[in-house]
Amino acid sequence: MSHIKSRLVGGDSICSGRVEIEHGETWVTVCDSDFDLKAASVICSELNCGAVVSILRGAHFKEGDGPIWNETLQCAGNESQLFYCPRISHWNETCSHANDVSIVCSGATDELRLVDGGSPCAGKVEVKYKDQWGIVCDGAWEMEDAEVVCRQLGCGSAVSVHDQGHFGSSSGPIWLDEVACDGTESSLYKCKHRGWGVHSCDHHEAATVTCSGHITPRLAGGDSVCSGRVEVRYGETWATVCDSNFSLRTASVICNELNCGTAISILRGAQFAEGHGTVWNKTFQCAGNESHLLYCPRTSHVNQTCSPANDVSIICSRHTGFRLVNGSTECSGRVEIQVRGAWRALCDSHWNFSVANVLCNQLDCGFAVSAPEEG
Structure with a gap:
């Protein structure tokens, strides 16, 4: 059995998006025909993204490009990795990128939080990446960025951002720096930034926000x-x-x-x-x-x-x-x-x-x- 692994692309976070599978040296999309909850469960688990929230068909997170996976996954649902799921070839099936399947895992709703502010709607901004919480630096942090955070958390609109150290210092990884939102994004993960783990700040420079909620x-x-x-x-x-x-x-x-x-x-x-x-x-x-x-x-x-x-x-x-x-x-x-x-x-x-x-x-x-x- 050849090595395969999965990823989610184009979603609102690293735990939602279009399903793509690495086959050899190539990433391929997956057809929504015969893709079931058991296969989705294995992918969410393998990516440390919790449980399946929904399966979205018809290229919900936009069409991919390149090859389309030509097999059907026959997972039992308890496999630790997609690699262990049996697979069969498609029979008499025509599938295009308009049929690319996407999934949303429960981790997608639990990858952004505010801490040390006294409620879920105030504090230092933290994001989860590779199953570990880390801070967002306040380099270039402005009200437009805070607005996206408050909206994503269901906390209303941004009331204020704060000076360094307002909610204390942090520890752990520093995941994002120089986040640049225009304020209309549905998720912080859709905003521009320097790249995961790329930063020039320390733990005293965490981005903060107080939301109206x-x-x-x-x-x-x-x-x-x-x-x-x-x-x-x-x-x-x-x-x-x-x-x-x-x-x-x-x-x-x-x-x-x-x-x-x-x-x-x-x-x-x-x-x-x-x-x-x-x-x-x-x-x-x-x-x-x-x-x-x-x-x-x-x-x-x-x-x-x-x-x-x-x-x-x-x-x-x-x-x-x-x-x-x-x-x-x-x-x-x-x-x-x-x-x-x-x-x-x-x-x-x-x-x-x-x-x-x-x-x-x-x-x-x-x-x-x-x-x-x-x-």
């Missing part, structure tokens, strides 16, 4: 890092959040993002004192399973006037100020929480057995046996 929550004014007034940073500005239409699902997403467990209580009416500055002018519509507040849909307030007196606060399960009182043992009784130094009874509006179980575990009281809602 950059949303990071924090809890302020509370009795611990897991309780307090909800504030969100949008772009470069911190804003408080109105208690109107603020849901337990949104609170749970915030607690989870802050590594504070799940939401125990929502406190309305600026219970942890009024904030300063702007008030967030949208309503979060979280499903509750989002990993970051950034991914929650948002709608504008309708006929709503909200002031700092309406700032919402939350208490997460990892808040240190919980106790049980008036019970028969130290592990039973009425639940009280500490708010600004004072102990208060916990409202049972969101109380359920799952939340009670979390609290029992935190208080070193095992698991919940019962969680009555009243009394």
Whole structure:
């Protein structure tokens, strides 16, 4: 069996594009007829590009040139390399470059990221090449380049680029330098650059960006890092959040993002004192399973006037100020929480057995046996 290997050409990244196979000394395109998911899976795996997202027929990433592969791949799907897939010759088949097949692998959606900026939409620009993350240098880095990054990540538009060292220094490979986008590209990989691994910069010169979709929550004014007034940073500005239409699902997403467990209580009416500055002018519509507040849909307030007196606060399960009182043992009784130094009874509006179980575990009281809602 002759040596063969594959590559993807003309796509939005190194993990998407027209399938080409090296046969001897020649690269050939592959016909979309009889090309199946199993063969695509082997190619994605061999290229360290994850799993198959889609097979695109009809020269989706433009027609190739040169010879066309004259065999059909008969992969089982578990081969480590395309080399090990059985092949049979085409029978009675006419195929042109208009039938060149392309694939998109899952790695194609995970080869660009922003790090050390506090959310997926702000930070130093990193790209993945040869299955390893590395930085993009800030040589010639401008707002047009940042705009492409923000758009590719689904983070809106670019708000700002930053001076060297704004998000700290980096380590690892330096993959790209002197990136030159015109701002209209769908992917950073379509922009001009000096070539992979070719650079004249160091790890203190990473390209950076803050996108308009950059949303990071924090809890302020509370009795611990897991309780307090909800504030969100949008772009470069911190804003408080109105208690109107603020849901337990949104609170749970915030607690989870802050590594504070799940939401125990929502406190309305600026219970942890009024904030300063702007008030967030949208309503979060979280499903509750989002990993970051950034991914929650948002709608504008309708006929709503909200002031700092309406700032919402939350208490997460990892808040240190919980106790049980008036019970028969130290592990039973009425639940009280500490708010600004004072102990208060916990409202049972969101109380359920799952939340009670979390609290029992935190208080070193095992698991919940019962969680009555009243009394």
